[in-house]
Amino acid sequence: MSAYVFTGQQALQLEELLRVESYRLLSQVEARWKGKRGPKPHQLHGLHNIARTEKEVERIIAFTRHQSGKAGASDPKFWQLVGKELSGLRQKAQELAARLIPDLSQDKPAIREIHLRLVRDYVQHLRAELLYQQAT
Amino acid sequence: MNTQIQNLEQLRAERAYRLALDRALDRRSDKLYNDKTLIGLAEQARTRLKDTQMRHLERLACSTDRLADLFDYIKGQVGKDKEGKGWNKGGFGTVLLNALRKLDGEARTVLTAVRQDSGHQGPEDALRQIHLALCREYVRHLTAHYFYKEAIGGG
Numbered sequence: 001m002s003a004y005v006f007t008g009q010q011a012l013q014l015e016e017l018l019r020v021e022s023y024r025l026l027s028q029v030e031a032r033w034k035g036k037r038g039p040k041p042h043q044l045h046g047l048h049n050i051a052r053t054e055k056e057v058e059r060i061i062a063f064t065r066h067q068s069g070k071a072g073a074s075d076p077k078f079w080q081l082v083g084k085e086l087s088g089l090r091q092k093a094q095e096l097a098a099r100l101i102p103d104l105s106q107d108k109p110a111i112r113e114i115h116l117r118l119v120r121d122y123v124q125h126l127r128a129e130l131l132y133q134q135a136t
Numbered sequence: 137m138n139t140q141i142q143n144l145e146q147l148r149a150e151r152a153y154r155l156a157l158d159r160a161l162d163r164r165s166d167k168l169y170n171d172k173t174l175i176g177l178a179e180q181a182r183t184r185l186k187d188t189q190m191r192h193l194e195r196l197a198c199s200t201d202r203l204a205d206l207f208d209y210i211k212g213q214v215g216k217d218k219e220g221k222g223w224n225k226g227g228f229g230t231v232l233l234n235a236l237r238k239l240d241g242e243a244r245t246v247l248t249a250v251r252q253d254s255g256h257q258g259p260e261d262a263l264r265q266i267h268l269a270l271c272r273e274y275v276r277h278l279t280a281h282y283f284y285k286e287a288i289g290g291g
Contacts, residue, residue: 016261019201019202019261019264020260020261020264022202022203022204022205023202023203023204023264025204026203026204026207026208041215121204124204124208125204125208127212128207128208128209128211128212128215129211130215131211131212131214131215131216132211132212132214132215132229134215135214135215135216135217135218135224136214136224136227136230
């Protein structure tokens with residue numbers, strides 16, 4: 001699937017919305033994962049790498065399903081929860097899309113692109129938060 | 137004609153907001169410079185961080201538009217320090233993180249005052265922007281104290 005490219009004023013507005021949303025997502029991650037240690041650091045790095053490099057949200061979510069289904073997975077519930085959280089960000093992506101241009105809320109490629117950005121942000125916050133909790 | 141007048145009024149109000157904000161941030165920055173926690177952190181940083189790490193923190197704080205990036209960076213650095221010899225030594229990273237988070241309260245005070253002074257509400261995410269600006273000032277002062285102490289060979 002080809003990526004949607006935001007340009008001009010729309011791109012600027014989107015960056016602004018994502019900046020604000022990033023801080024809100026950080027608070028969400030901290031509240032959601034408080035007191036939880038998550039998987040080993042290398043697995044968190046793996047998730048972060050996948051999120052950074054994959055161009056489709058579905059592949060990132062599929063990765064979490066794959067991790068949860070692995071034989072001998074130490075914490076399948078963690079991966080299930082992460083997958084659920086990442087899927088849930090689609091709703092926020094639709095809201096943000098609607099704020100850019102009302103018609104955009106029907107534009108699936110645009111919503112997918114915003115969803116991808118939110119997922120990347122979420123995973124960045126998640127990795128940092130869990131590494132921090134494991135160390136402190 | 138009325139639209140032109142409204143636009144001019146809007147521009148004046150935004151300018152008044154901007155000026156009031158700059159003044160308020162300057163005052164807060166000067167207060168932060170002598171903050172005891174900040175000075176204590178700078179002392180601790182000298183036995184925990186390398187010069188390059190300090191510079192990197194400063195560069196990140198001054199270049200990012202996202203508060204979350206700054207907090208994630210510090211958390212990540214603490215997380216990497218498994219041996220507790222650097223960012224995680226004696227809870228250094230946690231104290232710094234908490235100090236930066238607490239600036240949220242200062243940001244609210246600044247925003248209230250600026251809105252009163254200028255009669256303008258400011259942008260939608262004014263609070264986040266002010267919080268980020270204060271975090272930048274905090275990290276700049278931290279870096280300055282760090283390198284000053286190093287240069288005079290204190291401690």
